[in-house]
Amino acid sequence: MKSLQTLFVLSVFFIHLVFGVTGVDFSTYRPGMNNRPLYQSIIKDLGEKFGTPVQTAYRKGFEAQIDRIVIDEDLMDKYLQEAAVPQEREAIARFILAHEYFHVLLKHPHTSERGESPKEIQIRGTFTEARREMEKQVDHLAAKYLHDLKLPTKPVERMFQTHPELVHGGDCYPSGEERAKIVSEASKPGIEMSYFDNKAIKCTFFLNKLAARFPREMPLK
Numbered sequence: 001m002k003s004l005q006t007l008f009v010l011s012v013f014f015i016h017l018v019f020g021v022t023g024v025d026f027s028t029y030r031p032g033m034n035n036r037p038l039y040q041s042i043i044k045d046l047g048e049k050f051g052t053p054v055q056t057a058y059r060k061g062f063e064a065q066i067d068r069i070v071i072d073e074d075l076m077d078k079y080l081q082e083a084a085v086p087q088e089r090e091a092i093a094r095f096i097l098a099h100e101y102f103h104v105l106l107k108h109p110h111t112s113e114r115g116e117s118p119k120e121i122q123i124r125g126t127f128t129e130a131r132r133e134m135e136k137q138v139d140h141l142a143a144k145y146l147h148d149l150k151l152p153t154k155p156v157e158r159m160f161q162t163h164p165e166l167v168h169g170g171d172c173y174p175s176g177e178e179r180a181k182i183v184s185e186a187s188k189p190g191i192e193m194s195y196f197d198n199k200a201i202k203c204t205f206f207l208n209k210l211a212a213r214f215p216r217e218m219p220l221k
């Protein structure tokens with residue numbers, strides 16, 4: 001009996017190792033229904049993995065605030081609906097939540113156009129240019145997070161290439177094609193420092209604090 005238990009524990013361990021099972025089962029996801037337990041598991045996982053828990057709120061418009069992430073369930077449904085299988089849905093949901101989570105950890109919500117940014121964040125270009133770089137930074141890290149979990153990034157690349165509001169980008173957002181490229185290139189080893197130190201912004205201080213939580217991405221270039 002004891003050896004059976006041991007075998008069970010070992011096999012669960014190996015399944016984790018080989019298939020990268022992440023413990024959030026998106027086969028229970030239903031559009032338009034209450035999927036908050038799934039999102040909360042991801043937020044909890046991020047908090048544990050990166051050592052900084054954050055609060056969540058639910059309403060229209062995804063947003064990263066100083067200590068919380070606002071989750072837009074309708075918009076999440078829109079992005080998740082076209083994913084074919086639970087694992088693809090999980091990848092998209094994790095990417096979107098990790099994107100907002102890294103904004104919080106990198107203290108992006110503390111920056112402002114009026115120049116009241118923390119001293120650890122140097123805005124070198126215009127605030128709009130710096131904001132675009134911040135979006136690239138968190139896309140890069142969120143894609144790294146998916147790679148770490150052995151989740152596919154293709155569904156996220158597709159999302160950026162197909163939704164019109166993402167395809168066109170905006171003042172503060174790179175184009176969808178550019179964002180898809182950032183996501184696909186995150187498969188290369190190492191954190192790409194040019195996103196964090198360039199002519200528009202330097203914010204390596206807060207990055208260094210969280211980068212150690214990406215053991216496979218060290219050392220930093």
Ligand SMILES: [Zn+2]
Nearest residue numbers: 099103135138
């Ligand atoms: Zn963002």
